[in-house]
Amino acid sequence: MNPVERIGLGLLHRLEPERAHALSLVALRGGLVPLPGPVTSPRLATELCGLSLPNPLGLAAGYDKDCVAAAALVRAGFGFVECGAVTPRAQPGNPRPRLFRLREDRAVINRFGFNNAGMEAARRRLQRRPRGAVPVGLNLGANKDSADRARDYVRVLEACGPHVDFATINVSSPNTAGLRDLQGPEALAGLIGRVAEMRDALARRIPLFVKIAPDLEAGALAEMAAVLVESAADAVIATNTTLAREGLKSANSREKGGLSGAPLFEKSTRVLARLARLTGGRLPLIGVGGVGSAAEAYAKIRAGASAIQLYTALVYGGLSLVGEIARGLDDLLARDGFATVADAVGTGTEEYA
Numbered sequence: 001m002n003p004v005e006r007i008g009l010g011l012l013h014r015l016e017p018e019r020a021h022a023l024s025l026v027a028l029r030g031g032l033v034p035l036p037g038p039v040t041s042p043r044l045a046t047e048l049c050g051l052s053l054p055n056p057l058g059l060a061a062g063y064d065k066d067c068v069a070a071a072a073l074v075r076a077g078f079g080f081v082e083c084g085a086v087t088p089r090a091q092p093g094n095p096r097p098r099l100f101r102l103r104e105d106r107a108v109i110n111r112f113g114f115n116n117a118g119m120e121a122a123r124r125r126l127q128r129r130p131r132g133a134v135p136v137g138l139n140l141g142a143n144k145d146s147a148d149r150a151r152d153y154v155r156v157l158e159a160c161g162p163h164v165d166f167a168t169i170n171v172s173s174p175n176t177a178g179l180r181d182l183q184g185p186e187a188l189a190g191l192i193g194r195v196a197e198m199r200d201a202l203a204r205r206i207p208l209f210v211k212i213a214p215d216l217e218a219g220a221l222a223e224m225a226a227v228l229v230e231s232a233a234d235a236v237i238a239t240n241t242t243l244a245r246e247g248l249k250s251a252n253s254r255e256k257g258g259l260s261g262a263p264l265f266e267k268s269t270r271v272l273a274r275l276a277r278l279t280g281g282r283l284p285l286i287g288v289g290g291v292g293s294a295a296e297a298y299a300k301i302r303a304g305a306s307a308i309q310l311y312t313a314l315v316y317g318g319l320s321l322v323g324e325i326a327r328g329l330d331d332l333l334a335r336d337g338f339a340t341v342a343d344a345v346g347t348g349t350e351e352y353a
Contacts, residue, residue: 001317001318001320001321002320004034005318005319005320006318008027008318009316009318012024013101016097017097017099017100017101017108018096018097018098018099021063021099025063025064025068025069028069028072028073028076029068029069029072031072033072033076033319035072035075035076035077035319036075036076036077036323037075037077038054038055038074038075038077038078038079038133038134039054039055039057039077039079039322039323039326039327040054040055040079040326041055041330042339042340043330043333043334043338043339043340043341044056044079044326044329044330044333044341045340046079046306046307046340046341046342047342048080048207048235048284048286048306048307049166049207049209049234049235049284050207051080051135051165051166051207052133052135053079053080053134053135053307054079054133054134055077055078055079055326055329056079056297056301056305056306056307056308056329056341057077057078057079057297057307057308057309057310057322057325057326057329058078058079058080058081058082058286058307058308058309058310059073059076059078059080059081059082059309059310059311060082060288060309060310060311061082061083061084061085061139061168061170061211061311062084062085062110062112062139062311063311063314064081064083064084065083065084065085065086065112065115065116066083066086066116066117066121066122066125067083067084067086067121067122067125067126067129067138068125070083070125070126070129070136071129071130074132074134074136075134076319076322077319077322077323077326078134078322079134079307079326080134080135080136080137080165080166080307081134081135081136081137082136082137082138082139082166082168082309083122083126083136083137083138083139084116084122084138084139084140084141084168084170085114085116085139085140085141085170085173086116086118086119086122086138086139086140086141086156086160087114087116087118087119087141087142087143087152087156088118088119088142088143088146088152088155088156088159089118089119089143090116090117090118090121091113091114091115091116091118091143091144092115093112093113093114093115093116094111094112094113094115094175098110098111098112098113098257099112100252100255100257101250101252101315102248102249102250102252102253102259102261103250103316104249104250105248105249105250105253105261105262105263106261106262106292106312106313106316107248107250107259107260107261107262107263107264107312108259108260108261108312108315109252109253109255109256109257109258109259109260110175110241110257110258110260111175111255111256111257111258112175112257113144113175113176114141114142114143114144114173114175114176116141119155119156119159119160120159122138122156122159122160123159123160123163126138126160126163126164127163129163135165135166136164136165137164137165137166137167137168137206137209138156138160138161138164138166138167138168139167139168139170139211140152140153140156140157140167140168140169140170140195141153141156141170141173141176142176142179144176144177149179149182149191150182150190150191150194150195151194153169153191153194153195154194154195154197154198157195157198157199157202158198161198161199161202161206162202162203162204164206165206165207166206166207166208166209166234167195167199167206167207167208167209168208168209168210168211168237169191169192169195169208169209169210169211169233170211170240171183171188171191171210171211171212172211172212172213172239172240173240173241173258174213174215174240174241174242174243174257174258175257175258180213183212183213183216183220183224185223185224185226185227188210188224188227188228188231189227189230189231192208192210192227192228192231192232192233193231193232195208196208196231196232196233199232200232207234207235208232208233208234209233209234209235209236209237209286210228210231210233210235210236210237211236211237211238211239211240212224212236212237212238212239212240212271212275213239213240213242214238214239214240214241214242214244214264214267214268214271214289215242215243215244216271218274221271221274221275221278222278225275225278225279226278228279228283229279229282229283233283234283234284235283235284235285235286235306236275236279236283236284236285236286237285237286237288237309238268238271238272238275238285238286238287238288238289238305239264239267239268239271239272239288239289240258240288241257241258241259241260241264242258242259242260242264242267242268242289243258243259244259244267245259246263247263248263260289260290260311260312261290261292261312261313261315262290262292262312262313263290264289264290265289265290265291265292265296266290267289268287268288268289268290269287269289269290269299269300269303269352270352272285272287272289272300272303272304272305272352273303273304273348273349273351273352273353274352275304276303276304276305276346276349277304277349281346284306284307285304285305285306286305286306286307286308286309287300287301287303287304287305287307287308287309288300288308288309288310288311290312290313291308291309291310291313291325292310292312292313292316292317292321293325293328294324294325294326294327294328294329294331294332295328295332297310297325297328297329298329298332298333298344299348299351301329301341301344301345302344302345302346302347302348302349302351303346303348303349303351303352304345304346304349305345306341306342306345307341310322310325
């Protein structure tokens with residue numbers, strides 16, 4: 001982190017977290033943040049479900065909810081960027097305050113509740129974005145008061161699918177009541193089937209991902225894995241935020257909502273490794289949860305991830321962390337004799353048994 005970035009982060013951390021979040025997006029859109037462009041090398045360049053990624057490090061959904069800064073974020077060093085979640089109708093989300101820093105734990109708790117400006121606003125912004133080498137995807141959500149949540153996912157994909165490179169079915173946010181019920185085998189199979197029908201009707205076929213929770217019991221995870229392997233999903237994102245609170249030190253640790261950041265790393269990586277063993281390489285996995293260093297990104301890959309996402313670590317490490325992790329990952333792959341990211345995928349799943 002350079003001195004200018006350190007000062008900027010220090011100023012943002014003096015502000016209420018949600019206001020700081022909004023100002024960071026304004027700074028990105030206004031060209032006030034130095035952006036290095038994609039970080040890549042022959043070793044880092046990878047393929048994911050037909051997408052060519054400059055490197056396997058992606059931005060997780062939740063930062064750019066309304067797709068306002070995608071044009072800038074693709075120049076921040078990421079190999080791919082996921083915006084959203086977006087719902088059919090605009091909705092305010094849960095009452096404020098709803099975002100809390102846990103500095104001592106290098107973590108965050110949020111209970112946003114899918115606050116966003118709706119699919120039409122997202123569609124207009126995505127339609128205008130310049131296309132480039134870094135894929136941009138969209139996290140699909142359902143309105144809080146929806147009577148048919150599966151239809152909500154379909155509607156968002158219909159509106160925005162033509163303007164993105166991949167889409168994610170989010171059934172794992174803990175901040176919309178009943179949403180995680182869609183992870184049950186029958187409900188999940190039906191949901192993926194309906195969304196996949198819309199995906200297949202688009203003029204350009206895009207990969208369809210499913211994002212799951214880290215708080216699944218072993219039996220439920222096995223049932224889900226069986227459904228996912230047989231479904232039209234192209235990959236799985238493991239995992240979303242957790243409701244667990246073990247071992248936290250920060251004053252805000254008792255706030256309700258989903259916990260992300262460093263404390264999630266072990267839990268989410270164990271789920272990732274178990275899912276890798278359950279799916280047996282039949283479905284690519286994207287590892288997310290607690291990644292804040294090259295070593296942690298490498299651990300996700302060795303646990304079974306073909307690509308990685310991060311978000312919370314940027315709150316504490318700034319955007320320059322993206323390039324640092326990507327270059328560090330390149331060094332670790334070279335150290336261990338791997339010519340590509342794909343060569344290292346799943347080589348350490350037994351470490352998280």
